[in-house]
Amino acid sequence: MRFVDECIVRVEAGRGGNGCAAFRREKFVPFGGPSGGDGGNGGNVVFVADEGLGTLLDLQHVRVIRAADGEPGRGRDCYGKAGSHERVRVPPGTIVIDHETGEQVAELLTHGQEAVVARGGRGGRGNKHFATAVDRAPRRAEPGEPGEHRVLRLELKVLADIGLLGFPNVGKSTFITAVSRARPKVADYPFTTLEPHLGVVKLDDWIGAAPGDACVVADIPGLVPGASEGAGLGIRFLKHLERTRVLLHLITLDPAEEREPFADYQIVRRELENFDPGLAARPEVIALSKADLPEVRDAYEPLRERFRAEGKELYLVSAATRDGIAPIIERLTTLLREQRQLDDASRSPSTSSQPEKSSS
16 A cells, blocks of 8 residues: 555535525414424534554545535425535544645544534524514525535644654664564665554563553654755655654664765754754664674774764664664663653643632
8 A cells, every 4th residue: 555645635514504484384374474494504524533544545536525515494394404424534643734824724643533624504594583573474594504615735644652764774674674563665775665664562572561562663764965855755754753752763884875874863863953953852762773794893882982972872783683672672662751751741730830729
């Protein structure tokens, strides 16, 4: 299945049904009075987050999403049936933006969360609502109101605990394959990964954790200089890191490209800061990958000292042989717990802001 993380759709809510102008016509009731019923309300267009979806592919070629109109009112005080709502499934992590104004309409993060993105029009009132002492036989009724019409841009940002980042061909896909059941394409050439992949890491497989404890890792396609300005589709890739709590930055030797690991790290850090300073400020773990290669092991100690001079710890890992994975998972788990505690503290109401009761 192809990964689609952006699309534009037009949504049209249902129109309200017209009110009815009618009168009672019964034997022995010569002046029955007005009996026109109200029109039914138009249906809403509702987006629903469904964890069974992981892409916006189903909506990519949909031109219009339309809800049903309300039925008109009828005589004998019969009200029109309301139009049925049009419920559209989207993957969790979807942001809904008004394409014309740029205003964010909704953000769907959890399974089952719903958002009305276009409201149906109200049904018109029948003529019985307009009867007065002066006009006991009104012949007018209200038309139904039109439903909302708008063009929406949908953006999907993957939901993950840990974001993998680094230059192309540093071993990100091999790493996520080693620690989870995700199976992205792995090959010995740059830009093997062209779309984000999610993998669930069972923590008790690597460290002393309770059975069932797990975290989600996102494998982001490789970044290149200028990614924050769109080079190599960088903006589309970087946005998938915005909802991750911790970053795992992989670097390695790549003599064929004549790149230097420390310089690669600095380049990617600059791209993060240019794209979103808040993203660059998130806790990170740095690891030198492909430790099964002799030249990488030889370069580790000098690089480690260089990173220590900058106040950063450098890990050594080989996803191919599984060496060095456990210490990285343990460190990532510690940082995740700290970030979750901070998030919980920020969401809980502050007791210090409540005014103290005055003693009499």
